[in-house]
Structures are given as C-alpha cells and as structure tokens.
Amino acid sequence: MTSLPVVVVGGGPVGLAAAAHLLERGLEPLVLEAGQGPGAAVASWGHVRLFSPWRFDVDDATARLLAPTGWTAPDPESLPTGNDLVDVYLTPLATKTPLADRIRYGTRVVAVARQGADRTRSVGRERRPFLVRTVEPGGQVTDVLARAVIDASGTFGQPNPIGTAGLPAVGETEAAGFLTGPLPDVLGRDRARFAGRHTLVVGMGHSAANTLLSLVELAEAEPATRITWAIRGATARRLYGGGEADELPARGLLGTRLRAAVDAGRLELVTRVTVDRLVPDGDVVHVTGTGRRDGADGELDLTVSAIVNATGFRPDLAMLSEIRLDLDAVVQAPAKLAPLIDPNLHSCGSVPPHGEAVLAHPEEGFYLAGMKSYGRAPTFLLATGYEQVRSIAAALAGDQSAADAVELALPETGVCSSDRAQDADDAASSAAACCGTAPGPELVTLGVGAPAGADDGGAGATRRDAGSGAPGSAGPEGREPVVAGAKAGFATGVAHGRSGDPVD
Numbered sequence: 210m211t212s213l214p215v216v217v218v219g220g221g222p223v224g225l226a227a228a229a230h231l232l233e234r235g236l237e238p239l240v241l242e243a244g245q246g247p248g249a250a251v252a253s254w255g256h257v258r259l260f261s262p263w264r265f266d267v268d269d270a271t272a273r274l275l276a277p278t279g280w281t282a283p284d285p286e287s288l289p290t291g292n293d294l295v296d297v298y299l300t301p302l303a304t305k306t307p308l309a310d311r312i313r314y315g316t317r318v319v320a321v322a323r324q325g326a327d328r329t330r331s332v333g334r335e336r337r338p339f340l341v342r343t344v345e346p347g348g349q350v351t352d353v354l355a356r357a358v359i360d361a362s363g364t365f366g367q368p369n370p371i372g373t374a375g376l377p378a379v380g381e382t383e384a385a386g387f388l389t390g391p392l393p394d395v396l397g398r399d400r401a402r403f404a405g406r407h408t409l410v411v412g413m414g415h416s417a418a419n420t421l422l423s424l425v426e427l428a429e430a431e432p433a434t435r436i437t438w439a440i441r442g443a444t445a446r447r448l449y450g451g452g453e454a455d456e457l458p459a460r461g462l463l464g465t466r467l468r469a470a471v472d473a474g475r476l477e478l479v480t481r482v483t484v485d486r487l488v489p490d491g492d493v494v495h496v497t498g499t500g501r502r503d504g505a506d507g508e509l510d511l512t513v514s515a516i517v518n519a520t521g522f523r524p525d526l527a528m529l530s531e532i533r534l535d536l537d538a539v540v541q542a543p544a545k546l547a548p549l550i551d552p553n554l555h556s557c558g559s560v561p562p563h564g565e566a567v568l569a570h571p572e573e574g575f576y577l578a579g580m581k582s583y584g585r586a587p588t589f590l591l592a593t594g595y596e597q598v599r600s601i602a603a604a605l606a607g608d609q610s611a612a613d614a615v616e617l618a619l620p621e622t623g624v625c626s627s628d629r630a631q632d633a634d635d636a637a638s639s640a641a642a643c644c645g646t647a648p649g650p651e652l653v654t655l656g657v658g659a660p661a662g663a664d665d666g667g668a669g670a671t672r673r674d675a676g677s678g679a680p681g682s683a684g685p686e687g688r689e690p691v692v693a694g695a696k697a698g699f700a701t702g703v704a705h706g707r708s709g710d711p712v713d
C-alpha cells in the first residue's frame with residue numbers, strides 16, 4: 210500500500226497546498242481535479258476581490274516549491290481578485306513546480322470507497338487501499354487506488370436551493386436556467402443578463418452583498434435595472450454589521466455600503482421570505498411565496514428575469530457514502546470541528562487553528578480539508594485550510610507530534626478587514642463609491658469572545674457538545690467555546706452568528 214499515492218480530490222488552493230505538503234513529507238500526491246485547470250472554482254468567481262491580503266492567501270509549502278522557479282510573491286498587503294489568485298499563484302504552482310506531473314484535470318471523483326470492502330465490512334479494513342472512482346468528460350470511468358485520501362473538493366459546485374426547509378422550491382429544477390449562481394459577473398461578462406431588467410437576489414452572505422452592490426452600480430448606468438433582495442430572516446443586521454446593536458467594534462465595509470443602498474431606496478429589501486414556487490414564462494420567471502414589506506407580512510409575487518441564488522453551499526457527501534465519516538448533525542462538518550464553526554453560534558473571530566486530530570474520521574487515512582471540511586458553515590478561510598493540510602500531511606507521514614502542533618499566525622485584526630478591499634476596488638474603479646456617502650475605512654477586530662451565558666436567541670442553536678475534544682476549552686452548555694490563540698473568520702458584524710438574530 211505504501212507504493213500508492215495519496216489522492217487529493219480537488220486542485221483548488223487547499224488541494225494544491227495539500228499536495229505540496231505531501232511532497233515535502235516524501236509522500237506521493239495525485240491531485241484529481243474536475244476542471245480544466247487549477248483553481249477552477251476560484252476562476253468562476255474570478256472578478257470578485259478577496260478580503261484577505263496576499264500574505265494569508267499563499268501556503269508556506271507551496272511558496273517553497275515555487276521559489277526555485279523564480280516566482281516572486283505578490284505584495285503581501287495587497288488584495289487579489291479570484292483571477293489574480295489563479296493567474297499569479299495557482300497556475301505557476303500547478304505548471305512550473307514538481308506538482309505539474311501530479312495533477313489530472315478533467316477528472317471528476319464520483320465515489321470514494323475501500324477496495325473490496327463496503328461500508329459495513331470491518332475486518333482488515335484499514336489494510337485495504339482506497340478506491341477512488343473517477344469520470345472524465347467523455348464518460349470514461351477509471352478507478353484509482355490510494356493509500357490515503359484528502360477530499361479538498363470544496364462546496365462551490367453545490368449551492369443550496371432557494372426553497373425553504375433546505376429543499377428546492379416547487380419548479381426550481383424547471384426554472385434552473387433563470388438561476389445565475391451566487392456570483393455572476395454583473396459589471397462584466399454577464400452584464401447583458403441584468404441591464405435594464407428585474408433581478409431577484411436571494412441570500413444574506415457576502416456573495417449576496419457583492420452582487421447587490423454590483424447591481425446597484427449597474428442601475429446607475431442603466432436606470433431601468435430593478436433589484437429585489439429577499440432574505441429569510443427578519444433583519445439584515447448581521448450582514449450590515451456595525452450600528453448600535455453590534456457586538457463587534459467595527460464591521461465589514463460591504464455591509465455598510467449595502468445598508469446605504471437599501472436606505473437610499475436603490476433596491477427593495479423583502480424580509481422573512483419564503484420562496485414557494487417558480488414558474489418559467491418565456492424570458493421571465495414568476496416567483497411566489499410570502500414575505501414582509503414595510504412591516505407587513507403578505508404574499509410575495511414577483512416577475513423577474515434572473516434569480517441570483519446566493520443561499521450558501523453544502524458539501525457533496527453522496528460521493529462518500531461508502532466511507533465511515535464522523536460528521537456533525539447540524540453543520541455536516543467533522544464532529545470535533547463543528548462546534549467551533551456552527552453558524553448559529555459563530556461569526557468572525559471564533560475559529561481557532563485546528564489540525565489532523567480534529568479532522569480525523571473513523572475511516573483511517575481519510576480526511577475532509579479546505580472549504581468542504583466546514584460543511585455548511587460559511588466562514589472558511591484559506592489560512593485555516595493551509596494549516597489543516599500541513600497537519601494532515603505530517604500525520605500521514607507518521608510525524609504525529611508535528612501534526613498535533615497546530616499553529617496559525619494571524620493577527621488580531623486584519624484578516625477580516627474590508628476597508629482595504631474598498632481601497633483596492635476604489636483604485637480599480639472610480640465607480641466603486643456607488644452607494645451614496647463613502648464611509649471611512651474601518652478595521653474589523655478579531656478575537657472578540659462570546660459574552661458568557663449567551664443563549665441561542667431562540668434559533669435552536671444551543672449545542673450540548675460545544676468544544677468536546679476540540680482545541681480550546683468548551684464553555685458551559687450553550688456557550689461559545691472559549692478558545693486560545695489566533696482566530697479567524699468572515700466579518701459579520703456580530704459575535705454570535707445567527708443566534709444574534711431576532712426570533713422568527
């Protein structure tokens with residue numbers, strides 16, 4: 210079995226970093242990537258600017274691999290777009306280093322199993338290699354054997370449906386052509402799809418905010434452009450950040466600009482939305498359900514040309530049905546990691562570094578890493594993923610003490626700051642200050658702990674297992690685990706994720 214490669218599923222930033230760490234440890238990686246090039250998922254949102262500066266976006270082992278090629282690291286303080294990440298970092302990494310011969314593109318993994326043993330068979334299981342089933346675009350099926358598997362295939366390919374209850378709305382499948390995905394290039398490639406038309410944006414994360422602000426900018430040039438924003442909750446406070454009710458001292462500028470646009474009437478916000486039914490009708494789609502406008506609940510009945518489904522992502526677990534996973538029932542992340550990232554309880558400032566011990570499953574030698582390891586939680590950061598795969602590679606190489614010595618050098622402020630994103634966008638486009646008064650720069654502070662005794666605010670979020678077996682010590686039942694060391698996450702403006710929302 211030791212002659213077999215460690216298969217890495219996905220050639221995104223974390224998958225390629227995993228391969229680099231494996232190589233450094235003397236293990237043979239084989240990266241299987243569904244797309245036609247490195248960072249295929251990142252490329253699909255290439256027009257979006259990251260909020261983390263370069264110094265948090267490049268993995269150390271990959272930098273060491275790149276160094277002999279004459280690669281020079283970008284300005285550590287500047288903010289790349291997704292395209293920059295692919296062009297300046299991932300492409301040289303995947304083409305000019307020893308990884309080049311160890312990546313297969315156009316190779317989609319459809320299943321992982323143990324060779325000759327289904328999920329129920331225990332005897333000698335750990336001595337059997339993994340069987341990784343792949344399909345190429347032409348339909349050719351190939352089974353690859355592996356000594357271990359790191360699934361870093363992300364979640365970008367699996368957006369959540371827009372219907373409530375986690376299920377598609379009636380007619381959502383038939384109306385698929387009207388769904389744009391979470392991050393259409395509104396001001397570039399996809400402009401014609403939105404200009405002078407009515408668009409419904411569903412969701413309340415950073416993808417929705419990015420797209421809404423682009424639509425607002427488009428509407429300035431194309432006044433017939435109409436924007437409706439639908440959220441499930443009673444308020445957009447969590448995305449706006451800041452304001453008197455906020456528990457963090459500062460907030461992401463995205464939210465501030467979005468609130469200014471809503472207040473200025475540049476888009477219509479409908480709260481408490483349920484989308485029940487979609488009915489395609491020529492080049493428009495009718496959207497019906499319920500929602501609250503101007504403080505009154507009522508029917509939702511919209512006719513739009515496009516629906517931006519920015520409702521988050523979920524992991525593809527079907528391909529792992531023969532693997533013995535230990536996943537959290539809420540987050541669908543590894544059970545020991547989930548209490549630290551549950552979006553009901555956490556937002557910016559609450560994710561400690563973690564490694565192999567937290568990511569291990571009953572299936573020895575199998576790991577989820579990167580975005581996929583966060584299951585349905587939206588707060589994943591590249592720097593966190595790079596530390597995950599450093600630790601996993603060390604464990605696979607038999608160096609458990611290095612695997613257990615997890616560390617992540619993140620400052621108390623900076624990773625979540627979006628003032629620099631604003632500066633960069635302003636430099637790139639004078640039209641960036643599209644939403645009225647340009648707010649001043651604001652740094653988002655990390656490391657704000659949860660007030661002791663905070664409950665779930667009626668969101669049903671209290672966890673009985675918070676922190677069990679995970680890094681840091683767990684607080685009392687129902688409280689956020691108290692963690693030591695650096696923490697990182699998206700700036701959401703409140704310390705407690707959804708539990709800070711009003712009760713529905």
Ligand SMILES: Cc1cc2nc3c(=O)[nH]c(=O)nc-3n(C[C@H](O)[C@H](O)[C@H](O)COP(=O)(O)OP(=O)(O)OC[C@H]3O[C@@H](n4cnc5c(N)ncnc54)[C@H](O)[C@@H]3O)c2cc1C
Nearest residue numbers: 219221222223243249250259260261318363579580590591
């Ligand atoms: C718009 C946006 C902005 C973000 N900004 C930041 C930021 O500023 N800072 C930060 O730290 N993080 C940011 N993130 C979060 C996160 O770091 C990124 O999503 C990052 O791309 C995750 O890397 P990954 O390698 O885990 O997954 P991905 O980048 O999603 O890569 C997964 C790869 O696996 C491939 N794949 C998928 N399924 C299969 C399969 N079955 N078989 C084979 N290959 C498969 C995909 O084609 C893809 O190339 C952002 C995310 C988004 C969406």
